[in-house]
Amino acid sequence: MAYGKSCHLPVEMEYKAYWALKFxxxxxxxxxxxxxxxxxxxxERRLNAxxxxxLYKEKVxxxxxxxxxxxxFQPGQQVLLFNSRLKLFPGKLKSKWSGPFTIKKVRPYRAVVLCDPQSKDPNRTWVVNGQRLKQYHGGAIERLNIVLCLDPG
Structure with missing residues (x-):
C-alpha cells in the first residue's frame, strides 16, 4: 500500500491487458x-408469432x-330501441329499452327508419342503427316520465 491506495504491480497490469486483448x-x-x-x-420467431x-384473431x-x-326487420314491425345515453340518473330497475316503435322503412347496412305511433306527430321519423333494436313481442309497457326540479328555492 502506498499512501492508503492499493498498488498494482506492472506484471498484473500486463496480464490484464493481455487478457483483454485476447478477449x-x-x-x-x-x-x-x-x-x-x-x-x-x-x-423465424417473429414470423411464428x-x-x-x-390464427388467434381468426378464431376469435x-x-x-x-x-x-x-x-x-320488416316495415310495419314493432321494435324496442336501446337507450345508450341513460347514464345521467341511472336507475337499478329502470329499463334501457324504450318503445315500442314501428319500423317505417329498412335501409341498407342495417339502418332503420322508425316512427312513434303514440306521438303527437305521426309523420315524425328518425334513423337508427339496426343493432340497437330488438323485436317487440307485445305486452304492456309502462312509460315513466320523470320530472326533476333543479331549482333549490
Whole structure:
C-alpha cells in the first residue's frame, strides 16, 4: 500500500491487458456467422408469432360472429330501441329499452327508419342503427316520465 491506495504491480497490469486483448481479438468469421444465425432465429420467431396471432384473431372472429344474431326487420314491425345515453340518473330497475316503435322503412347496412305511433306527430321519423333494436313481442309497457326540479328555492 502506498499512501492508503492499493498498488498494482506492472506484471498484473500486463496480464490484464493481455487478457483483454485476447478477449477482444476474437475470430471475426465465427462471430459474424453466430450473429447471422441469431438474426435468422429472431426473424423465424417473429414470423411464428405473426402466424399464431393471425390464427388467434381468426378464431376469435369466428367465435364472435357465431354469437351474433341475425336481425331481419320488416316495415310495419314493432321494435324496442336501446337507450345508450341513460347514464345521467341511472336507475337499478329502470329499463334501457324504450318503445315500442314501428319500423317505417329498412335501409341498407342495417339502418332503420322508425316512427312513434303514440306521438303527437305521426309523420315524425328518425334513423337508427339496426343493432340497437330488438323485436317487440307485445305486452304492456309502462312509460315513466320523470320530472326533476333543479331549482333549490
Amino acid at each position: 477482444l481479438n476474437f475470430d471475426e468469421t465465427a462471430s459474424r456467422e453466430q450473429r447471422r444465425l441469431q438474426l435468422l432465429e429472431l426473424e 405473426y402466424k399464431s396471432s393471425k 372472429k369466428k367465435y364472435h360472429d357465431k354469437k351474433l344474431l341475425k336481425k331481419d
